[in-house]
Amino acid sequence: MNFSAFLRLMVILVQLWPCSLSLRNSSAQNTVQSFTAVRRVKRGWLWEPLFVTEEQNSLDPLYIGQLKSDLDKQDGNLKYILIGEGAGNIFYINEYNGKIYVTQKLDREKKPFYTLRAQAINRSTQLPVEPESEFIIKVRDVNDNAPQFLNGPYVASVPEMSPEGLLINFFIFFQVWCLLCFSPNSYLTEGTSVTQVTATDADDPSYGNSARLLYSLVQGQPYFSVEPKTGVIRMASQMDRETKDQYLVIIQAKDMVGQPGAFSATATVTINLSDINDNPPKFQQRLYYMSVSEEAPVGTTIGKVFAEDSDIGDNAAMDYFIEGDNSDVFDIITNNETQEGIILLKKRVDYESKRRYSIQAKAVNRYIDEQFLKEGPFEDTTIVKINVEDADEPPVFTSENYVMETAEGAMSGSLVGVVTARDPDYDDSPVRYSIVHSTHLKRLFSINEHNGTIITTEPLDREIASWHNITVTATETRNPEKISEANVYVQVLDVNDNAPEFPKNYETFVCENAVSGQLIQSISAVDRDDSAEGHHFYFSMAQEATNSSHFTVRDNQDNTAGIFTGKSGFRRKEQFFFYLPILIQDNGTPPLTSTNTLTVTVCDCDTEVNTFYCRYEAFMYSLGLSTEALVAVLACILIFLVFFLAIVTIRQQKKKKPPFSEKMEEFRENIVSYDDEGGGEEDTEAFDISALRTRTVMRTHKPRKKVASEIQSLYRQSLQVGPDSAIFRQFISEKLEEANTDPRVPPYDSLQTYAFEGTGSLAGSLSSLGSNTSDMDQSYDYLADWGPHFKQLAGMYTSHRSVAD
Structure with a gap:
């Protein structure tokens, strides 16, 4: 026997010692209580408590006890009668002496006691000498049932690295022994509870040890322990899920407190270790090598790194970071499915500027258990070397968008601006420039293919287009496939090259009875040029019309002016129209002036000026027609319209469908076509x-x-x-x-x-067939x-x- 087995035996003995004392005391108490409960102080019947042991096999009836009346003089004059459960078939009484026998094997688990009644009568008088009395025959238990685990199979889960119970060793054995003497129920420091198994025994728990169970561990040492009385399974040592994540523990339950001859049963408990975050991530490689082309766009995946974590689920979730100065060039994201770190290009790289990068990638657990932080940080780092690969890149403009200015009206060949592009590659190939001309637009600009100078090909007019958008390309001479583009926006600067003018054709009328100083028209002006300070116009009468006293111009100083009459009374017969030359000057540099003619029509007005009638008269006057002549012309036009409508109506009636067009398909098959023209026009047969x-x-x-x-x-x-x-x-x-x-x-x-x-x-034939037979003109x-x-x-x-x- 080894030392560990000896310790285990000592523990069991220590457990049994207080249990046996308590059982012995409780048994004596129960016996005393049972005798006290059934004993009578005053009675006519004399008997002891009756018991029968279960599972007794005998060919002859077994004696249980005797019923006796204190009036029985043993002369055979009394007769004992037994009535109740099992009387006559299970239990038998001797009617002369009152002895009771059992004739069958009993099972306490089926019926623990029987209730019977006893009666003593006088054989001569057949009268009872004792009142009928009820008594109980108890079936005494024997250990004939094995324990049973009714709730199996058992499955339990416990976190890994859970605290374990205190293991007894030789040096603390005496201390534990003393502790057990005072507190036998706490013989070990309790480990983490895993689960509890419970067995049942059908035997009588109140009598003997047949139903007193004791649990022990058959399989599962040294990782688990079980409490002998309760069946609670506890951790006996700390276990690592990453080493083994499942254990099969066999628990045995014995009755009779494990004494010889006891029955037993076993149950299997499957214990799974749940994961906790007790392992930090760890990179598989301490140095990674990657490469990226300088042509790669932003967002290109450069490579992947992986930090392994022995934990599972959320405990293995991690986030990756880039530390150092290169975090603005590269970025790293986490693939939550594979737990990989994906390195991305965050900023374009240039082979000619920098050819190699070194970054430090770090993996950190997303969820950290604070109880393990004392063991060290839950993170790991690795170095990533990234090489930039050279590529033949297209030319690069100094700017993606150029804004240039040129004055309108500038002569052809005027300088607009210069664009510059260079080959970023190491060999620095020469660049040629060109303008992408649209087929439907006029070519207004040209570019020097060697130096990128843009000039005009013809004068520009801001009033036609104030902005011109052109696209300039730069092409490598050694590799024409490498082309880049830039946008050039040319603004045409305004010069004062457009004189102001009337915004519309004014229709101005003056009545014959107009008085002097009467306003007949308000005028304004527009200018196609663009004034930075805002337009300001000046109105005046032309020099050749200033001597006329018929009309005057008054400038309102708000870009408008009024035309007023200069005299009272006008006569249409003397002059029907007046033509006023109006001078309009702008505030440009230099200022421009234009002469605009305002036509004033003299009208024959009543109290209310009829503008339509005045316009009609003006129109007639311009045509040189009188009113009577115009009425005649209108009558002719009306007659022509009526005649035209009549012709159209007749043609539409002729083009109408025949009345039987809808039925044409029905009787088409009844129509017979003949190709015979007959004997002439008069032949109707x-x-x-x-x-x-x-x-x-x-x-x-x-x-x-x-x-x-x-x-x-x-x-x-x-x-x-x-x-x-x-x-x-x-x-x-x-x-x-x-x-x-x-x-x-x-x-x-x-x-x-x-x-x-x-x-x-009378005219003969209209055919031209006979025209050749005549020499005369037909x-x-x-x-x-x-x-x-x-x-x-x-x-x-x-x-x-x-x-x-």
């Missing part, structure tokens, strides 16, 4: 309408609807339109009679048209000669008949 009839269907003749009145109306209309010719009337009569008497019915919804051209034309002016006759002879009769099937 060139076709047989019976060919249009379906041969398989013979229609019966039915009387026509009476349409005499309608035909007569059409006939009268035709007489009104047609000429008063006997031949035409005879033709119409024959066709009407033939249509009314014809037994053959035309196809459904068909249309018959009869046209008559007369017996012949006159084709038939419309002029025969037009009126054609209008009288034209006529047409149309009948629309429906077949009544």
Whole structure:
């Protein structure tokens, strides 16, 4: 036996010693209490408490006890009778001496006691000599049931590195022994509680040790311990989850306080160690090498670093930082999924300026447990060397945007400004400049391809465009693919090159009865130039009109002026219009003056000036027409419009769809086309309408609807339109009679048209086929000669008949 086993045995003995004393005391107390409870001070019956032990196997009845009355003289005159639970089958009483026997094996766990009644009667009189009395037979327990763990399987979790209980060693054994003597229930310093297991025993806990359980650890040393009485599992040593994160602990429960012959049961407890942040991050490498091209844009990923953390979950979460002077050039972010640090380019690098960078990256745990800070900071650092790779870069302008100025009207070839670009590469390739000209814009500027000087190609006008935006490119001569652009904004500076003028054409009127000093017009001015101090205009009458006393100009000193009459009374018959030359001068340098003519019309006014009438008279006067002549012109125009509308209306009526256009698709298949022109204009029998009839269907003749009145109306209309010719009337009569008497019915919804051209034309044929047979010039002016006759002879009769099937 080793020393640890010896210590464990001593601990168990120390546990059992106070327990056995307490059990012994409690057993004696229970026995005394039970006897005291069932003993009677005064009674007629004499018996001791009755007990029967469970699980007794015997072929013969087992004696339990005896019931006896104090009146029994043992002469056989009394008879004992047993009544109640199990009487007669389980329990048997000797009626002569009152001895009770049990005939069956009993199970306390099924029924712990039986209630019976006893009676003693006189055999001769059959009368009771004792009152009926009730008593109890208790079933005494034996250890026949093993403990059971009913709540398994057990799973528990405890944080790693939790505090452990105090381990007993040889040097403190005596101190612990003394401590146990005074306080046997606190024999160890308690470690962290993990979980509690509980076993049950069906035996009687109030009698003996059959149901008194003792817990012990079968598997799980030396990491865990269990309290023998409570089954609480505690930490016995500090454990690291990163070493092992799961333990299987087997707990045994024995009844009879672990004495020989006791029953036992075991339960398995799965204990998982939960993680705590007890490990700092640690970089896998102490030195990283990376590279970046000088062409790389801002935000380019340069590389990744990784600090490993043995913890899991939030305890392994970390943030990365860059320390040092290069934090403005590079940045680092954390990938929360992979816990990697991604180094990004924060500012463009230049191979020609600096070719190598060294940065210090630091990883720090995001969540830190303060109890482990005393062990050291939860962070780690590493060095990252970054090399800048050379690249053929395009030229770089000294500025992305240039703003230049030039005066308007400057002659061609005037200097506008200079742009400068250089090759940033080490070889410093020469640069050539050019302007990106748009196809739809006029080329107003040119640039020197060698030095970037921009000049004008023609004078500029600020009033047309005050700003010009051009794009200048710089191209490497050794590598034409490397091109860069810059924007040049050219502002055209204003010069006073536009004289002021009227903002609109004024219509000025003056009445014949106007008085002197009357305001007839207010005028103002505009200037296309741009004045930095604001425009100020001066108005005056031109020199050639100052001697005239008809009108005067008064400057209001607010860029407006008023035109006033200089006399009273005007006569239209003497002068209808007055033309006033107005001088307008601006405040530019040098000042410009323009002469603007104001036309004043003299009107015949009543008390209220009718401006429209005055304008109408002015217009007539300008045309040189009188009122009577204008009325005649307007009448002619009106007649022309009426005639034009009539022609348009007639043409629209002719272009209307035929009345049967909607039904055209229905009876199209009933139309038969003939290519025979017949014997001439007078041959009306060139076709047989019976060919249009379906041969398989013979229609019966039915009387026509009476349409005499309608035909007569059409006939009268035709007489009104047609000429008063006997031949035409005879033709119409024959066709009407033939249509009314014809037994053959035309196809459904068909249309018959009869046209008559007369017996012949006096002009002969209009065809040009016979023109070659004559040597004389043929006159084709038939419309002029025969037009009126054609209008009288034209006529047409149309009948629309429906077949009544």
